[in-house]
Amino acid sequence: MREALFWERAGDDLDVRCTLCFHKCLVKPGKAGFCGVRVNREGTLCTLVDDNVASLALDPVEKKPLFHFLPGTATLSLGTLGCNFACKFCQNSQISRLPADTGRFRKGTAVDARSLVELALRKGVPSISCTYNEPTVFYELVRDIGERAAEAGLRVVLVTNGSMAREPLLKLKGLVHAANVDLKSFSPDFYRNVCSGSLTSVLDNLVTMKEMGIWLEVTTLVIPGLNDSDRELGQIAAFIRNNLGSDTPWHVSAFFPCYQMLDRPRTDPATIHRACETGRAAGLEYVYGGNVANRRDEFTFCPRCHALCVQRVGFAVLSSCDGTCPSCGAPLAGVWR
Ligand code: SF4
Structure with missing residues (x-):
């Protein structure tokens, strides 16, 4: 356990305030913040997950999903425990919600940044x-990985809910090269009531990451009856176009029941295709359907001449290009090597 970054004393006693994310938790001695993994030890905020890796695997980078960042390569993927959101539809609740839900802290494997690199x-x-x-x-582990990876010539990816406070985010400039950010809804109520999150925090993060030069792709999990209206999907697409650029890839993926949201059906594949069409109609050049079998919605087409540039099935790349359209030579957005 080591002292956390981004906290301050709160008053004259041993209370502390974590300033790492929008929650700004006031943490009493012996207690943890909302995420369950940042704890007050006698007036010092400490992290329980600075080297505590609960999951480690080699994944296709397409699984993050990132379709325009080193396509066809594998990425060393790791996670720890805890989350500062509490999405009722979480697909990784076994690790993300374990400390907060159960009060248990299952120790993962101790792996430091140097070993990971x-x-x-x-x-x-x-x-x-x-x-x-x-x-x-x-x-803290992300930052350590970023520093070690930079020395080794490796790139670093974040798959994030986009809710870090601005100062710690800015301190990652140059250490993080790509991010897939969830934009789960365009409703503040959805973020508050379904995720214990904050829409404004996510929108601010997206714009800041863009300004930092991080390659961005955005994901929206489309949940029947909650965020699948043409109006809301159009709002999300318009935000991406107006604030991040029409060349920002948008992944719309299908929901399946899990964790605390078992009362809703899977998303109809036709809804995912409709969401893709909504994004394209809003002017987005790269829109992808996920978690459903519709191959054309997984392909990359040239935004200028509409030729097929990258063929995918699921996370597999069947044929690719060098970042330019093989037909007309127009550059495709992204980091291709
Ligand atoms: S949820 Fe965790 S990271 Fe966010 S402010 Fe609270 S303790 Fe800090």
């Missing part, structure tokens, strides 16, 4: 992804 180099992969649970809550 060495493992990535041994495996011959070009990137390390902080994923599976929210990287914000293991900020």
Whole structure:
């Protein structure tokens, strides 16, 4: 356990305030913040997950999902425990909600940043992804990985809910190269009531990441009856176009019942296709359907001449290009090598 970054004393006693994310938790001695993994030890905020890796795997980078960042490569992917959101539909609740839901803290494998970078180099992969649970809550490990990876010439990816406070986010400039950010809804009430999150925090994070030069892709999980209206999908697409650029990839993926949201059906594949069409009609150049079998919605087409540039099935890349359209030579957005 080590002292956390981004906290301050709160008053004259041993209370502390964590300033790492929008919650700004007031943490009493012996207690943890909302995420369950940042604890007050006698007046000092400490992290329980600075080297506590609960999940470690080699994944296709397409699984993050990132379709325009080193396509066809594998990425060393890791997660710890805890999350600063509490999404009722969480697909990784076994690790993200374990400390907060049960009060138990299952120790993962102690792996430090240096070992992770060495493992990535041994495996011959070009990137390390902080994923599976929210990287914000293991900020110290993310930063350490970023510093070590930069020395080794590796790239770093965040798969995030986009709710880090601005100052810690800015401190990652140059250490993080790509991010997939969930934009779960365009409703503040949805964020508050379904996720214990904050829409404004996510929108601000997206704009800040864009300004930092991080390659961005955005994901929306489309849940029947909650965020699947044409109006809301159009609002999300318009935000991406107006604030992040029409060349920002948008992944719309299908929901399936899990965790505390078992009362809703799977998303109809036709709804995912409709969401893709909504994004394209709003002017987005790269819109992808996920968790459903509709191959055309997984392909990349040239935004200028509409030729097929990248063929995918699920996370597999069947044919790709060098970042330019093989037909007309127009550059495709992204990081291709
Ligand atoms: S990172 Fe955790 S402890 Fe810190 S403010 Fe966010 S939820 Fe609270």
